[in-house]
Amino acid sequence: MKDHATELKKSARRGKDKAAEAEAAAQDVVDKIAEMPGPDRELGEKIHAIVTKNAPGLAPRLWYGQPAYAKDGKVLCFFQPASKFKTRYATLGFSDEANLDDGAMWPSAFALTKLTAADEKRIAELVKRAAS
Numbered sequence: 145m146k147d148h149a150t151e152l153k154k155s156a157r158r159g160k161d162k163a164a165e166a167e168a169a170a171q172d173v174v175d176k177i178a179e180m181p182g183p184d185r186e187l188g189e190k191i192h193a194i195v196t197k198n199a200p201g202l203a204p205r206l207w208y209g210q211p212a213y214a215k216d217g218k219v220l221c222f223f224q225p226a227s228k229f230k231t232r233y234a235t236l237g238f239s240d241e242a243n244l245d246d247g248a249m250w251p252s253a254f255a256l257t258k259l260t261a262a263d264e265k266r267i268a269e270l271v272k273r274a275a276s
Contacts, residue, residue, distance in 0.1 A: 184225035
């Protein structure tokens with residue numbers, strides 16, 4: 145919650161210039177990823193590259209201190225580093241705003257310890273679908 149409050153204050157201080165706010169929010173995501181410990185940073189950099197390449201319409205921003213990607217101001221997906229909650233794996237999560245519905249039950253979060261080429265391809269497909 146502290147991270148979220150900080151994000152809101154920072155956004156308010158930046159003013160009403162939407163383009164400058166979007167650019168600053170994207171830089172905040174890059175900076176947050178750069179602060180992460182080794183394995184989290186590597187995963188975060190890959191996730192960031194996959195999302196920005198495959199869903200360029202999503203806006204990078206911080207969400208509760210985590211890198212996230214939003215459409216029309218609503219977060220669709222986020223990366224939660226393992227170090228944030230001292231867990232054994234990082235998480236790629238999707239909100240209820242993501243267009244991933246598949247019948248009556250579907251996954252909304254994925255545990256990540258490393259990314260293979262197949263994993264990267266699957267994430268790219270999920271992100272494209274989520275943003276559609």
